[in-house]
Amino acid sequence: MRKTYGALAALDDVSLEVASGEFITLLGPSGSGKTTLLMVLAGFIRADSGQILFGDSDVSLVAPHKRNVGMVFQNYALFPHMTVAGNVAYPLKLRRVGKTEIGERVARALDLVQLSGLGERHVDQLSGGQRQRVALARAIVFEPRILLMDEPLSALDKKLREQMQIEVRHLHQRLGMTTVYVTHDQREALTMSDRIAVIDRGRFRQIGTPREIYGRPASRFIADFIGESNFLPVAVRDGQAYLGDKLLRLAEPLRTGEPSQLLGVRPEKVVILGGGDAGAHNVFEGMVREIVYQGESSLVSVTLAGGHELSVRQQAISAVIPPVVGAAVRLGLAPADTIIVPQDSPA
Amino acid sequence: MSAPAPASNRAAGRAAPGAPPAPVNAERLRAQERAENALLAGLTVPGMLLIAALVLAPIGWLFWLSFRNPAGFTFDHYLRLLHPSYTLTLQTTFELSFLVTAICILLGYPVAYIIAQARPRMAAVLMMLVLFPVWTSLLVRCYAWLVLLQRRGLLNTWLTDMGLIDTPLRLMHNFTGTTIGMVHIMLPFMVLPLYGSMRAISSDYMLAASSLGASPAAAFRQVFVPLSLPGLVAGTIIVFVLCLGFYVTPALLGGGRVMMWSMQIERNVNYYSDWGAASALGVVLLVMTLGIMWLVGRIIGFNRIVGAR
Numbered sequence: 001m002r003k004t005y006g007a008l009a010a011l012d013d014v015s016l017e018v019a020s021g022e023f024i025t026l027l028g029p030s031g032s033g034k035t036t037l038l039m040v041l042a043g044f045i046r047a048d049s050g051q052i053l054f055g056d057s058d059v060s061l062v063a064p065h066k067r068n069v070g071m072v073f074q075n076y077a078l079f080p081h082m083t084v085a086g087n088v089a090y091p092l093k094l095r096r097v098g099k100t101e102i103g104e105r106v107a108r109a110l111d112l113v114q115l116s117g118l119g120e121r122h123v124d125q126l127s128g129g130q131r132q133r134v135a136l137a138r139a140i141v142f143e144p145r146i147l148l149m150d151e152p153l154s155a156l157d158k159k160l161r162e163q164m165q166i167e168v169r170h171l172h173q174r175l176g177m178t179t180v181y182v183t184h185d186q187r188e189a190l191t192m193s194d195r196i197a198v199i200d201r202g203r204f205r206q207i208g209t210p211r212e213i214y215g216r217p218a219s220r221f222i223a224d225f226i227g228e229s230n231f232l233p234v235a236v237r238d239g240q241a242y243l244g245d246k247l248l249r250l251a252e253p254l255r256t257g258e259p260s261q262l263l264g265v266r267p268e269k270v271v272i273l274g275g276g277d278a279g280a281h282n283v284f285e286g287m288v289r290e291i292v293y294q295g296e297s298s299l300v301s302v303t304l305a306g307g308h309e310l311s312v313r314q315q316a317i318s319a320v321i322p323p324v325v326g327a328a329v330r331l332g333l334a335p336a337d338t339i340i341v342p343q344d345s346p347a
Numbered sequence: 348m349s350a351p352a353p354a355s356n357r358a359a360g361r362a363a364p365g366a367p368p369a370p371v372n373a374e375r376l377r378a379q380e381r382a383e384n385a386l387l388a389g390l391t392v393p394g395m396l397l398i399a400a401l402v403l404a405p406i407g408w409l410f411w412l413s414f415r416n417p418a419g420f421t422f423d424h425y426l427r428l429l430h431p432s433y434t435l436t437l438q439t440t441f442e443l444s445f446l447v448t449a450i451c452i453l454l455g456y457p458v459a460y461i462i463a464q465a466r467p468r469m470a471a472v473l474m475m476l477v478l479f480p481v482w483t484s485l486l487v488r489c490y491a492w493l494v495l496l497q498r499r500g501l502l503n504t505w506l507t508d509m510g511l512i513d514t515p516l517r518l519m520h521n522f523t524g525t526t527i528g529m530v531h532i533m534l535p536f537m538v539l540p541l542y543g544s545m546r547a548i549s550s551d552y553m554l555a556a557s558s559l560g561a562s563p564a565a566a567f568r569q570v571f572v573p574l575s576l577p578g579l580v581a582g583t584i585i586v587f588v589l590c591l592g593f594y595v596t597p598a599l600l601g602g603g604r605v606m607m608w609s610m611q612i613e614r615n616v617n618y619y620s621d622w623g624a625a626s627a628l629g630v631v632l633l634v635m636t637l638g639i640m641w642l643v644g645r646i647i648g649f650n651r652i653v654g655a656r
Binding site: 042043044063064065066067068069070071073075077078079080081090091094095138139142148 | 549551552554555556557558559560561562563565566569570573574576
């Protein structure tokens, strides 16, 4: 699939296969091309070249209103001149479904999104979360082949957003509808998806389950974009990675052929070691520079012996005595969490 | 609370044991609010006076005059309006206004739609073309139509030269000419509110309709047109009401053969110096206009006319 705007490639030879019933998230920063891809799937944007297959049928040239694709828009796009029930009934009316059946299916869809009894309300009498649910009900009531969602939760406040994430997830598990979800919120992607496709500058950078993306980021960009990461330069000699002079124990063999690589460290994976045995951990020594208290955890900045900074997230319930500024600490990192990523994301 | 009370008002107020603490500053804050409200009300006084002097007083005077003759109170001015010459004028006025408004809707809707869909630069150019006539003198535009529509005017000359007609069409000093001229004058007043409400329709609504299975035609009919209704209603009312009281264009292009209500008013004042009769005509026009507004408001809701949802 390709789409260019002048010299800018919004989609640069992307290819993606989505299994039936799968919840896949297109995750990327703004301007990465994720919305463009969604619009191409919906048929609102014509690609320069490429093919869209739903099952065995090629829909690349099919008009948007004949694609049978449900879409939830960022601003919901609920019709203000119709009631809630009118909005949900609209796709069924267009399909000439019988009146009694429309009534039943609308009621069922509203029930599904927990809006039973609000059918006669007008759209402007609803809260943001309720509008969101109506938009969802409208997009699924006609049982589309796939459901597309374009940052549907971004207008909601944090609490409601997290609640809706779980709800949309449950709804998906119940209906088993193939869903393509677009977001720039990495947490949302990790919470909801079966698989995540990280997209940047019009290309997929990594496709995998949330666990794979988070635990085994393929590049510095992904390690940085998803979760927090510290990056430390490593030297590669004879297929081994060294931080300074120290050999790093790794769970997986190094990628070969990458000229310069980085050690990516998740702050929450680092443990502050007491005086005891380090076990199989990679050990770093340094001095506590600053401690930022953040409620459920504290962020401890440590200056390593080599001069580099390393952030460590220490849970409030941690058994180890809280460190103090200026004290020397020993940090441990398990080989499985010792991730080496290429310096530059492959362009 | 048992801390040693320093010699300050706040601490003293709080220290009173048992009794609820005295509200601090409440009286002064209320007084400040009252003073502010009074100031704001005071600021509206000049506007209110202006409206009273320039709108309410003349209309009151109009009403009074319409019930007066040299002998005193009378209904004569109104009874006279039942004469066929007046009822016929009323009929013409309404027929012409309906026709002009209908044509303005048919012509204005596509124009507003095209401008609303155009790219910003193109939209600005098109909008200029719509507004340009409004900035030209009304008289100039009417005389221009006279030049075009005359017996030996541009249009008739072309049509005869092309062999489409043998004898010149009668295009002015009649209903046809008046309609053409009035549509031309009124069209911007239809396009502007329509354009405004069409611009406010997010393109997402059309995409949503499309994704739900609506063909472009269905999406236009079932989503776009209903959402543009406030502008359509506003434009229709503006044009219709302006038509009801229109004088210059019907007088020039109708050539005395198309008698509008406003022309009857002018006659009574200028030819017969009958202010009472003219006032009665004015009152009837005003009442009918308000009646139509009320009726439209009853049917589609007054909020939609004003533009609020």
